[in-house]
Amino acid sequence: MEKHDGRDAGRVRPGDLKDPWYDELASGWGELDGTGAPTAPAVPAPAAAPERSAADIYLEVQASAAFQEVRRRYRRFVIPAVAAFFTWYVAYVVTATAAPELMARPVSGAVNVAMVAGLAQFASTFLLTWAYARHARLRRDKAALDLRWVVFEQKREQELRQGAER
Amino acid sequence: MTGDHQTLALVLFGAFVAVTLGITTYVSRNRHGSAEEFYAGGRLFSPMENGFAIAGDYMSAASFLGISGLIALYGYDGLLYSVGFLVAWLVVLFLVAELVRNCGRFTLADVVAARMRERPVRIAAGTSSVTVSVLYLVAQMVGAGSLVALLLGGTSEAAQTWTVIGVGALMVIYVSMGGMRATTWIQIVKAVLLMAGAIALTVLVLMRFHGDFDQLLRTAADRSGHGGQFLAPGLKYGGDWTSRFDFISLGLALVLGTAGLPHILSRFYTVPTARAARRSVIWSIGLIGSFYLMTIVLGFGAAAIVGTDAVKGSNAAGNTAVPLLALDLGGGADSTGGTVLFAVVAAIAFATILAVVAGITLASSASVAHDLYASLRRKNAKPRSEVAVARVAAVGIGAVAIGLGLVARDLNVAFLVGLAFAVAASANLPVLLYSLFWRQFTTRGAVWSVYGGLLPSLVLVVLSPVVSGSPNSLFPGVDFQYFPLENPGLVSIPLGFLAGWFGTVTSSDPADEAKHAETEVRSLTGAGAA
Numbered sequence: 017m018e019k020h021d022g023r024d025a026g027r028v029r030p031g032d033l034k035d036p037w038y039d040e041l042a043s044g045w046g047e048l049d050g051t052g053a054p055t056a057p058a059v060p061a062p063a064a065a066p067e068r069s070a071a072d073i074y075l076e077v078q079a080s081a082a083f084q085e086v087r088r089r090y091r092r093f094v095i096p097a098v099a100a101f102f103t104w105y106v107a108y109v110v111t112a113t114a115a116p117e118l119m120a121r122p123v124s125g126a127v128n129v130a131m132v133a134g135l136a137q138f139a140s141t142f143l144l145t146w147a148y149a150r151h152a153r154l155r156r157d158k159a160a161l162d163l164r165w166v167v168f169e170q171k172r173e174q175e176l177r178q179g180a181e182r
Numbered sequence: 183m184t185g186d187h188q189t190l191a192l193v194l195f196g197a198f199v200a201v202t203l204g205i206t207t208y209v210s211r212n213r214h215g216s217a218e219e220f221y222a223g224g225r226l227f228s229p230m231e232n233g234f235a236i237a238g239d240y241m242s243a244a245s246f247l248g249i250s251g252l253i254a255l256y257g258y259d260g261l262l263y264s265v266g267f268l269v270a271w272l273v274v275l276f277l278v279a280e281l282v283r284n285c286g287r288f289t290l291a292d293v294v295a296a297r298m299r300e301r302p303v304r305i306a307a308g309t310s311s312v313t314v315s316v317l318y319l320v321a322q323m324v325g326a327g328s329l330v331a332l333l334l335g336g337t338s339e340a341a342q343t344w345t346v347i348g349v350g351a352l353m354v355i356y357v358s359m360g361g362m363r364a365t366t367w368i369q370i371v372k373a374v375l376l377m378a379g380a381i382a383l384t385v386l387v388l389m390r391f392h393g394d395f396d397q398l399l400r401t402a403a404d405r406s407g408h409g410g411q412f413l414a415p416g417l418k419y420g421g422d423w424t425s426r427f428d429f430i431s432l433g434l435a436l437v438l439g440t441a442g443l444p445h446i447l448s449r450f451y452t453v454p455t456a457r458a459a460r461r462s463v464i465w466s467i468g469l470i471g472s473f474y475l476m477t478i479v480l481g482f483g484a485a486a487i488v489g490t491d492a493v494k495g496s497n498a499a500g501n502t503a504v505p506l507l508a509l510d511l512g513g514g515a516d517s518t519g520g521t522v523l524f525a526v527v528a529a530i531a532f533a534t535i536l537a538v539v540a541g542i543t544l545a546s547s548a549s550v551a552h553d554l555y556a557s558l559r560r561k562n563a564k565p566r567s568e569v570a571v572a573r574v575a576a577v578g579i580g581a582v583a584i585g586l587g588l589v590a591r592d593l594n595v596a597f598l599v600g601l602a603f604a605v606a607a608s609a610n611l612p613v614l615l616y617s618l619f620w621r622q623f624t625t626r627g628a629v630w631s632v633y634g635g636l637l638p639s640l641v642l643v644v645l646s647p648v649v650s651g652s653p654n655s656l657f658p659g660v661d662f663q664y665f666p667l668e669n670p671g672l673v674s675i676p677l678g679f680l681a682g683w684f685g686t687v688t689s690s691d692p693a694d695e696a697k698h699a700e701t702e703v704r705s706l707t708g709a710g711a712a
Contacts (some may be wrong), residue, residue, distance in 0.1 A: 086707070
């Protein structure tokens with residue numbers, strides 16, 4: 017095993033490293049086309065305090081601007097989306113049970129409002145799935161991976177330091 | 183039904199059993215039996231493989247035969263039911279899959295215990311997970327028994343008994359010998375078979391109507407005997423207000439319960455990263471969504487081609503709608519095509535049941551060994567034996583499921599699936615969401631939210647018309663019915679969330695900021711993920 021010391025690890029910028037588990041070019045759902053807005057790598061430099069514990073690393077990363085940005089992006093998509101589809105689903109179920117005559121109104125041929133609404137539930141589910149996947153891929157994945165490496169590097173540094181003290 | 187159907191169906195089903203046992207032996211060769219291997223299959227499945235496996239775990243015989251049967255009998259109300267099963271996946275995708283993959287190792291309790299005092303939280307979450315699994319499992323076992331009676335004409339008690347025992351024995355073998363790796367491959371094989379069968383039948387139905395969906399609907403409405411009402415909601419769930427509220431309750435349980443099902447949560451641990459977990463859910467949403475779209479065609483097709491009365495005459499719950507449809511589409515009862523299609527559908531239905539019960543057994547044995555046993559065992563016991571405990575737990579759960587399946591054989595247990603979803607939504611989902619998203623959440627809140635959802639849902643079911651006080655009850659002779667709804671979700675889900683909130687605000691010790699930071703950072707970035 018090659019050993020890295022603290023200085024060496026400090027030089028590597030987080031974004032340069034590849035996560036071996038990160039299947040970034042695997043085939044499938046389209047790929048990043050360069051339009052994504054990368055977050056500023058504004059994680060504070062590891063403080064030199066010797067008694068930092070793993071908990072401090074997580075607290076620091078949590079307070080960092082880069083993490084706050086990832087969390088904000090996640091929540092700004094997920095909270096409205098959950099509110100929207102949940103309201104839409106509950107409205108659908110309540111209307112179907114409470115006002116079946118409204119749902120029975122014909123639209124075209126044998127197709128009525130109920131059928132359209134039911135198929136629209138399927139359609140909106142597929143659409144939101146696609147939108148979420150796209151949002152996560154373009155707006156979150158890279159920044160999240162960078163942060164993962166920041167934590168990894170800081171933990172390793174700390175372990176090495178503790179090993180040296182022992 | 184002639185003997186040909188039975189023989190061919192048994193041959194096909196035997197082939198499935200042989201293939202799956204082959205898979206089990208093949209994948210478990212040279213394995214060391216580590217916990218990683220047993221519970222998570224080595225975490226190296228691809229998103230597509232896991233997507234198929236999730237779909238295989240989720241689409242039970244109740245979906246394949248039950249929902250199309252409901253549509254064939256009650257028209258639109260069956261469709262209404264299937265929508266909840268699909269929309270639920272948005273909760274899983276948005277709020278659960280990636281975060282759970284990042285924070286946990288094998289079970290739901292892992293995610294919660296990371297922030298809390300481990301022992302009480304593990305015992306609570308483990309108990310509710312096992313409860314959900316056992317409810318679901320018994321429903322599947324009883325379903326397997328009655329399916330044999332229906333499809334093979336083996337109405338004798340002995341045939342049903344041996345089916346339940348056989349299914350139980352097979353699932354124990356899959357799980358305890360092959361662990362997650364074998365179970366996953368069985369799910370994949372089953373999902374492929376199920377999708378292929380559904381696609382073939384859908385194409386045949388649409389060909390019969392020359393691709394004219396409107397014509398299909400009109401014929402279905404005509405032959406159902408209900409006319410236009412058949413295409414609108416209300417035939418099944420539109421009676422008095424009690425039954426309407428009952429459906430709303432069931433709808434809530436379905437949409438919120440999926441994200442709390444232990445056998446679904448454990449599937450996210452079989453892929454390497456959160457991103458892979460997300461992509462497996464996207465695969466499964468595609469598969470499950472198109473599957474339910476096909477059940478709509480199959481259900482209305484059965485009403486249009488077989489006729490609602492004929493379906494009802496064969497089985498009052500409509501479970502034979504798809505097999506009867508297959509018989510007709512293949513060319514009728516005496517034709518080779520009809521015989522083959524019928525046998526294929528019967529074999530797929532068995533395969534479906536086997537795969538689903540294997541998935542649930544694995545998840546519940548993980549809860550028993552990883553959560554309950556690990557928390558309750560003596561301190562000096564060897565931790566290495568956890569997988570051994572899980573294997574024994576699988577045998578024990580198999581025995582319990584066989585026993586309950588035999589006891590409940592003649593009971594009307596259709597409510598059990600809805601109940602399992604309601605318990606999952608009331609006891610598992612609140613604690614999971616609070617742990618992932620609420621900074622102030624405490625150990626007491628976690629424990630209260632699990633028991634505050636679990637106990638009310640179980641008590642309300644005992645006091646509901648499914649247990650007593652109505653002709654269709656488990657115990658029709660007695661009457662201790664005090665709660666009007668069959669599904670407790672409408673009351674117990676809010677109670678689970680409320681109990682978690684109340685337990686938290688009354689906690690004497692505040693939440694651990696550092697552990698919350700760790701959970702939040704890990705859940706969104708994947709740092710330190712197993």
